[in-house]
Amino acid sequence: MNGPIPDPPDRSFWDASPTLRELLQRTLSAGEFAWSEPRLREMGELASRVVAPLAAVADREWPRLVTRTPAGEPVNRVDYHPSYREMERIAYGSGMVAMKYEPAVLAGHAPSIHVVTFALGYLFAMAEIGLYCPLCMTDGVARIITRHGTAGQVERVVPRMGARNAADRWTGAMFVTERAGGSDVGANEMIARRGHDGRWRLTGRKWFCSNVDAQAVLVTARPEGAPAGTKGLRTFLLLPHQSTGVEIERLKDKLGVRSMPTGEVRLSETEVEEVGGFGPMLEMMNLSRLYNSVAAVAVIGRALHEARHYAGLRRAFGRSVIEHPLAAETLRDLEAEHLAAQLLTFACVEMLDRADGGDAEAARAHRTLVPIVKAVTGKLAVPCVSEAMELIGGNGYIEESPLPRLLRDAQVLPIWEGTTNILVLDALRVARKERGHELLLARIGKQFPGEAEAIGAAFAGLDERAARGWVDRLARAFELTLLAEAGLTGALDRLQRRPLGLIPGARMA
Ligand SMILES: Cc1cc2nc3c(=O)[nH]c(=O)nc-3n(C[C@H](O)[C@H](O)[C@H](O)COP(=O)(O)OP(=O)(O)OC[C@H]3O[C@@H](n4cnc5c(N)ncnc54)[C@H](O)[C@@H]3O)c2cc1C
Known part of the structure; x- marks a missing residue:
């Protein structure tokens, strides 16, 4: 430690993400976890030690549009700082997109390929959300062309989108x-x-x-x-x-x-x-919404990692900040919100794996859940990062800390890929058409039968003006269900005691 202001944390993001590790241990088979763990460990190291500092540089040295060469010739291209290119090398090189299109990988790992690659993406996005957007769209174009393109398009485009090295890659x-x-x-x-x-x-x-x-x-x-x-x-x-x-x-x-x-x-x-028709683009948007949710829980996870570290070392009134009961309570509340949002997001990812494996019910539940998960996690990111910044105090507001960038980056998450209101209306439209919410309610009903019944009953005559509240209640009930299923009683009790809409949730209702 260097004086009374703590140095930044120096931990791999994988080691700093025990809830992700436990989630993967519960979700993946032992063999699959053993296969993915070294990859996650490597990404955790790279994200914290290499990508995070590069992300700070790339945020300042942002891309420029070039319309003239030095000789005055007209051109139309974007110039990037080398820091961005280096982040691309690490991200695409990790296989977080490529693995979904590599026959050799799919032969052994198709049933949980989304869970594994989104876990890699989570660790990367803890360091950098900006580039996570092109990664998302590279995956999206490959997926849409695989599912809807002609044989010729598949042959020309998909190997390029799935390339790990820059020379062959199209984004x-x-x-x-x-x-x-x-x-x-x-x-x-x-x-x-x-x-x-x-x-x-x-x-x-x-x-x-x-x-x-x-x-x-x-x-x-x-x-x-x-x-x-x-x-x-x-x-x-x-x-x-x-x-x-x-x-x-x-x-x-x-x-x-x-x-x-x-x-x-x-x-x-x-x-x-x-x-x-428009259908393929809708599918692309739905995948983007899932990426957005992973980015949201990742940025919250990063902000909490920074705040937890700082509050453990920073001293006030003769003891560390975290030893003050109210500060500890604030951090625990944030951690519970984060854990619930992480479970919710990865439940949706897992449904995509099952849907891709041919499970029609999982596909139906997934389509209803995607706009809901995007809405609640995108909305949650901003107040949670803000609260984490406040836990760090004035030093968290200064650009030497990553928190200002995280907060600026987080603010896009509730806006792009559909604003909250648009997603709520979309969730309602899909639920009315496909009744996927009934599958979610059936699962909720096994843990909280009264709540499942009440949410189901409220759906029948739901007015658009009450839709945010209904979506929020369904999302929260599903989060509590996931916590109960996993036996995570600490976070479960905490969130059950907390009414919706209070800090740090400040959710949608
Ligand atoms: C940094 C950034 C990058 C982006 N990248 C892309 C990209 O790569 N490709 C792309 O296609 N788009 C991209 N977008 C666009 C983004 O998806 C849109 O900004 C977003 O969908 C909202 O659309 P809009 O900005 O036109 O707002 P508007 O549609 O004008 O909405 C304005 C407000 O009206 C509300 N509203 C509209 N209709 C309703 C309704 N029926 N009920 C209630 N409220 C309503 C909205 O919720 C919002 O609050 C990007 C946006 C940003 C900020």
């Missing part, structure tokens, strides 16, 4: 949001025209394009004459480096996630390939 993006609106995707104005040569070309502008210089992009557009709303939208595959008429007009000057470029893009008669 992914999704261009959906336009000036006309992000929530109201059906208002998209980008036009798709099919030429006499049978090829599709897009014209229009996209307003928020993260990982803007990606090599494989899914884009929504409306064929001329197609109906209004999302019904008339189709999903296209754009390979910008193989097409003309792609211009990055500007990069956004963002509050957070500054390491990664988000741009505005103009397409002019740009050649694309058709993938399908």
